[in-house]
Amino acid sequence: MAQFKAHSVLPGFNLALGYTLLYLSLIVLVPLSALFFKTATLGWGGFWEVASSDRVLSALRVTFVTSCAAAVVNVVFGLIVAWVLVRYRFFGKRVVDALVDLPFALPTAVAGITLATLYAPNGWIGQYFAEYDIKIAYTPLGIVVALTFIGLPFVVRTVQPVLEDVEAEVEEAAASLGAGRWAVFRRVIFPALYPALLTGFALAFARAIGEYGSVIFIAGNMPYISEIAPLLIVAKLEQYDYAGATAIAVLMLLISFGFLLTINALQWWVSRRGVR
């Protein structure tokens, strides 16, 4: 044990580490390994059958494409929201700030029903799009809307503190060196925000992949078009096909893991340049 532990003045290392390992095992490791065990009962053949079925593949595609699209939208607009909240003072700023957290607090089913109503062809917002023959609710576009809604706070709340950390002086210095607004943003502010934006993206993306409640109300859930993978899992469960359900779950897990690993690697690479 001794060689794993550097001497530290902080007390309680053994207790804290033991607790951490136990806690992580109970909460994360045990359920996840159960997932793999259950899937294993299918055997390779059975697993492959589930994994290669058209319906599963298209559901996975819908899930990951819409999640990625929503996360990208959130990165762009979340950055703008964070920018406004950090850089300007205006009446009602605190209210706007509180509003950002609303998607955290709202039950996702409520959000889904509300959004579906708003974006339906006869809804408040949907009617204007209907004029141009654009359907939002009950299409993959609707899924993106719902996922954008639930993912927004993740981006705003990760970018905000970092943006607060970029001193106005640095921007002034850049301006006095002759840089225009765009150059200041691109060369000074963006590099500082880049790691935080990546984290925000990863969080919003991961959250969107697992989202179920809000999506099923707005998606229309048409197989091959707007059916998401979590819904497929629930469908399999309802048919008592537990092994099939866990097989899809394992697939999602592996893909998500791959994505997050990539994002983390990217982040590590970015933050290696420029020591804070």
Add this chain to the structure above:
Amino acid sequence: MSITIEHLNKQFGSYRALNDINLEVNSGELIALLGPSGCGKTSLLRIIGGLDVADSGSLLFHGEDVQQRDARERNVGFVFQHYALFRRMTVFENVAFGLRVKPKKERPSDAEIKRRVHELLSLVQLDYLADRYPAQLSGGQRQRIALARALAVEPKILLLDEPFGALDAQVRKELRRWLRRLHDELHITSIFVTHDQEEALEVADRVVVMNKGVIEQVGTPDEIYATPASPFVYQFIGNVNLFHSRDHASWTGQHGDAVAYTRPHDIDISHVQQDATALPVEVKLVRAIGSVVRVEVSTQNSSELIEIELSRERFELAPLANGDKVFIRPRQIRVFETGAQHELSAA
């Protein structure tokens, strides 16, 4: 490039930061804006640099009004107290920044940028740090990099906001001498803000003393020290003794209500009473500090202490001890009345 400031005003809410400022800075001069915090010196600097906008008044560079010009169009180098370096860029990229953001037509080639940056880095004697990041440098090094970065775009005017304020005493002293030498080499019109009188007197060609949004005095360091224009300047620059006319009428003259100021080294001490104006006092404390001896004395009927500085030589000619009864007489004294001022030279 010369700078002309006329009737400049700036208000922050109900707080008057600058009140009718008039100032002429000659081309190639090194000027210090000196004053306590909140006196408006930084506001003035920021307005000159285009980082703030004045409410009224005019600001001319070489006779040309620049108030409508943005900071980026003023060709002014700005150095901040806390360096404001770009954390995610190397030292090289920091210095190259001003060149890289130039419009395509004016932008030098990569080879040229490289040459210029290394030239500047050797000017600030930090060429060997080109590949480091700002976080890996000491405060003094960072400030020199900030200066190199500001100089990269060949500014006509250099503005420095408390450039040594965040550094420790030793580095400060070194850097301000270095700044002076650098200025003698480059001759860029420069203005630096400081609240440290020693710094201002040592480095600047001329010192502008500010207080509560107004300029109290403009002059060479010598003028500022020897002939302060107002009680504020007297008290802000160097040590000073105060004498109220009600207690020391023989020194202040026959004025009704006035205050006389005299520097600690402008007071003579004698063991015998030479004339009627000499004040009998008792020695309370004698302390040798380096090359000077500081003596604190007080009059019999008041507890106020008068500070006197003697050179070591003079002190050894006529040594003093605690409790000695002696007579003091100012060699130079300056009297300020409400409004008007009079200078009297005793002796």
